[in-house]
Amino acid sequence: MLLGWGLALSGMIRPEKVVHFLDVTGRFDPTLACVLCAAVAVTAVGYRLIARLSRRPWCVREYDPLRNRPVDAKLVVGAVLFGMGWGLAGLCPGPALADLASGSIRIVLFVAAMVVGMMTAQRIRRPVLQLGSPSPKTRGIQSEESDQRGA
């Protein structure tokens, strides 16, 4: 609830405000930078305090170990696609869900499309998108190769 409140108060649930932030060459609204800085600062302090003071979380057995996996093409391609969608409609997953409370039909459309996108990405998984997009004909061979590499 705190998160929803924060998002609403900061104005980040208004798509046009986000688009203004990304519009650095035109009508620019730097509010999002303030939001992000404040959020990161508070979170960073909080995480450090918890690391020092708390052994285990209140509701589950242990803290997520958070392995840092290597940077790969999938990560970068994903970030590019995400940015495109974000810039287009001015919505990322958090604010989109918060906006569901408005009951707007377009938000429902956006969230539905987002869920479809996520499920599609979960289906595809690794093999298809390793360094460049192979043509459909070679895709089978490519994925076999990458399976072996992964093993």
Next chain:
Amino acid sequence: MMQIVDFTPVRGLIGGSLIGLAAVFWWLTAGRIAGISGLLGQILETRGREGLWRWCFLAGLVMGAGGWMLTQGISWSVRFPVPWPLVAVSGVLVGVGAQMASGCTSGHGVCGLARGSRRSTLVVAVFLASGMLTVFVVRHGF
């Protein structure tokens, strides 16, 4: 030329701090990164009671936003800068992108940057650049 519009720094800072507090609280209770796309993705993958607490988090998110807007007493109309077919397209892009990059603005942007993850920093830089480029093309390219 660049022109600053609709800048609300104080609300931005307060709202951002609340988002930060929420992320910290989530870590303290659930021991997990507060990534919206991660939560949503896991809900889609798992069935049954496992996902219950994730549902609670998301429900709280919606109620928090809705509650605040109610107290403000202003009509809450979400205005998109683009027509609805593009809204759908960008929804798919955001979904696929967040899943592939295993995180979005909350997981990588807030939590990732806060714990100094190199991977998250890269992701944030890439999606900021790609978002800015998209807005540039859409708004000024035609």
